[in-house]
Amino acid sequence: MAGGEQHENALGGEIQPVVHMWGIVKRFPGVLANDHVDFDLRRGEIHALLGENGAGKSTLMNILAGLYRQDAGTIMVNGKLVHFNSPRDAIQAGIGMVHQHFMLVPSQTVAENILLGLNEPRFLLRLPEFERKISALGDRFGLKVDPKAKIWQISVGEQQRVEILKMLYRGAQVLIMDEPTAVLAPQEIEYLFVTLKAMTTEGKSIIFISHKLNEVMAIADRITVLRKGKVTAAGIPAQGTSRQELARLMVGREVLFQIERKPRPAGEVVLSIEDLHADNDKGLPALQGVSLHVREGEIVGLAGVAGNGQRELAQVIACLRKSARGIVRFRDEVISNCNTDRAINLGLAYVPEDRTHVGTSPNLSITDNVIMKRYRKPPIARGWMLDFIEATRFANRLKENYDIVVPSVETPARLLSGGNLQRVILAREISGQPAIMVAVQPTRGLDVGAIEGVHRLLLEQRQAGAAILLISEELEELLSLSDRIYVIFEGRIMGEVKNDMDEKQEIELLGLMMTGTPLEQIRTGGASHE
Amino acid sequence: MSEAEHDGKVSHSFSLPFSIRLEPRLEEPPRWFPAVVSLSAIIVALTLGGVIIAMVGGNPFRSYAHIAQASFGSLGVFSDTIVKATPLILVGLACSLAFRMRLWNIGAEGQLYLGAFGASVVVLAPLLPADSPSWLFIPAMLIMGVLAGALWGFIPGFLKARYNVNEIITTLMMNYIAVAWNNYFIFAVWTEGGFQMSPVFPRAAWLPRLTDLAGQYPFLGGLTTHMGLLFGLIAAVVVWFILYRSQWGYEIRLIGDNPTAARYAGINIARNTILVMMLSGALAGLAGMSEISGVVHRLQERISPGYGFTGIIIAWLAKLNPFAVILVSILFGALLLAGREIQPSGIPKMIQGIILVCLIGSDFLLRYRIRIVGRKETA
Secondary structure (H helix, E strand, O other), X not given: OOOOHHHHHHOOOOOOEEEEEEEEEEEEOOEEEEEEEEEEEEOOOEEEEEEOOOOOHHHHHHHHOOOOOOOEEEEEEOXXXXXXXXXXXXXXXXXXXXXXXXXXXXXXXXXXXXXXXXXXXXXXXXXXXXXXXHHHHHHHHOOOOOOOOEHHHOOHHHHHHHHHXXXXXXOOOEEEEEOOOOOOOHHHHHHHHHXXXXXXXXXXXXXXXXXXXXXXXXXXXXXXEEEOOEEEEEEEEHHHOOHHHHHHHHHOOOOOOOOOOOOOOOOOEEEEEEEEEEEOOOOOEEEEEEEEEEEOOEEEEEEOOOXXXXXXXXXXXXXXXXXXXXXXXXXXXXXXXXXXXXXXHOOEEEEOOOHHHHHOOOOOEHHHHHOOOOOOOOOOEEOOEEOHHHHXXXXXXXXXXXXXXXXXXXXXXXXXXXXXXXXHHHHHHHHOOOOEEXXXXXXXXXXXHXXXXXXXXXXXXXXXXXXXXXXXXXXXXHHHHOOEEEEEEOOEEEEEEEOOOOHHHHHHHHHHHHOOOOHHHHHHHOHHXX | OOOOOOXXXXXOOOOOOEEEEEEEOOOOOOOHHHHHHHHXXXXXXXXXXXXXXXXXXXXXXXXXXXXXXXXXXOHHHHHHHHHHHHHHHHXXXXXXXXXXXXXOOOOHHHHHHHHHHHHHHHHHOOOOOOOOOHHHHHHHHHHHHHHHHHHHHHHHHHHHHHHOOOHHHHHHHHHHHHHHHHHHHHHHHOOEOOEOEOOOOOHHHOOOEHHHHOOOOHHHOOOOOEOHHHHHHHHHHHHHHHHHHEHHHHHHHHHHHOHHHHHHXXXXXXXXXXXXXXXXXXXXXXXXXXXXXXXXXXXXOOOOOOHHHHHHHHHHHOOOOHHHXXXXXXXXXXXXXXXXXXXXXXXXXXXXXXHHHHHHXXXXXXXXXXXXXXXXXXX
């Protein structure tokens, strides 16, 4: 096995690593997910595991958490050889993983969720006693949650705290956090970082999986970078490195962070929304009087924490959801509550948030997926038939122009990676030369290289004169692409800022609005703040 | 919290020298693979069936030989196999089409009965005088059969599209209504001298059979294969063409695979639900028409020994592929025919069941692969 021993002694030999993995090999059919990976974690440190999607981060950590078994390689925990056959074995050894998607029962309380699956309490629940225990544990680590609250009542940030508490309650010494910031608002992220730091002073060790360079630089003590299943940087100290260098280690080439946004005068208003009200799937009000407009040749950002009505707004614009009140106008035509195909015919492109369940059809071929919005029109339509040859030709053209990496356009969509799938969707939406484009989280889950490509495509559309509404939870993305930014909170627009002020101030302003303070209130009440 | 016990000591109390693991297939298996798997499944099924035959004291080889003999052994019996396969092809296509859109039409049986009724109306109501020529009778019966089946499909389709009523329940229940409906006419209206059957249709209302051509080609004498087979073959081509080469078929496939994406693409799901249920019902209705006009030549009880339900299995085994439906139908036709040769019930039904279980089980291998891994410690 590759010699992993060297790294250990390079930085303070007296610390015995809590976790030591070396020579880890994991093969999936057709993919070498981990190729002799070495990794070590010291007591009381935050160790970031950085890499693009598909680099093998999650695979490596799933092995450590007992979800997968390695094909080769050794794991030692506290100096002892371990073999995990299940997550239960891993947690017994003190290793707990907080997954990106929480595994909580919404209708049960925090305490019930934490106790779920444990041997204690055995028969009688004796909840008050355990609630006290959980509260005490939370206080110790600064993880404040009400043990009596039901999961569906608490915020995403709090749910994450419950997940962490669940692991701590089970005696986890090592916490694996899988992309923990993906669902949080800037302030919540800060809070999380404080808690993580507090936990390390209590002797816990944390593995922080991420592909966001800023965060990694902010929180990690050491960083291990993976690329295509191989380690490209093993436990380098965070101080001694830079964003640029990390990006290069991740992607294998130089990455441009700031894509140039050429100044372009915005044209006439293309999309205007007035006092829009709509319900969510549960019949509760999701939009409560949204008004905004987007001009030709302009990217308008919509910032907000997930679940504040962004999804519903995009669906109403795309005519996929009925509005209860208010108007959506496309130039002079009212399109609210019309049929979806009318919106498509008027030149509305919609990049949905959910690539696999909304944007594509997993078992159909790439060809079938890219003709989704144009199979009714010639040349692909021929009478009531489909011109299969024309459709294939069209699909091949998109494959060339948008660098979709597939062996053939007959490949079913489900076999594509996230980045490729997004390229398929963008290719389909952009190739129609849309007048309006609504893009929801277009770069979620994509790697650095792919994000750059998506951003470039969006800017090209802006240059070509499309009116783009970019709905994103990534502030960084909004700041680098948008001309203006609106903030949505609980179905209301909190305010609008021009994206040309001092970045630090702007982030603070946006952050306040994202947590529910309207802009006017900040301007009047918090004038001293500025 | 006691931290002393978490010292990472994990041992397995019981272990084999190797472990069997299932891994999801991430790549498409090669094209030949599904065929090989299905074939192997049938071989496994026949072996299992053979073991059971041997256990009850039979000779499996002779039994199988007999089955083969009785269904494929000569032109005559093969023709009988085809006669059995004809309605199966049509109902198999009916189910395949609906299932492709994930509409679970369990009502092909009822739609078949109603198709038979619709065709009978032409002769027995009568819509056409008994001395009408064949070229008038057969198209009229065909249209009426198809329409009646489509109507029987429209009702659950409409209920599903409009009120989101579960089509499994409605189609299933409507089977009973259809049978009872037919019975009423057989017992009360069109009964022949009190027997539970209508009078025999006039010759001109019979679908032409191969034996009708025996005058010119003597070797066709006695062959009962009728024109319904042609309907089935044409229907298979049409269904394939609709599904894979038409805009409508594209919509059906898209809705079936991902209704959310279909909505996103601006497709009217409600309208397609109704249309697909109607076409599905129409195909099953055609099966009913072909059965009474081609085989029974009158409306009577039990015109179908559960063809409509077998159609579900056939569609499934054919993986909803219209051309595979033809092959699977012939296999099932053979089992239906030969089954009666060796035993009225029991063994043949059992073999059918085993084949089914093996084929459906083998599907698993298309999605997962089994790896046997040595449990040696890696160092």
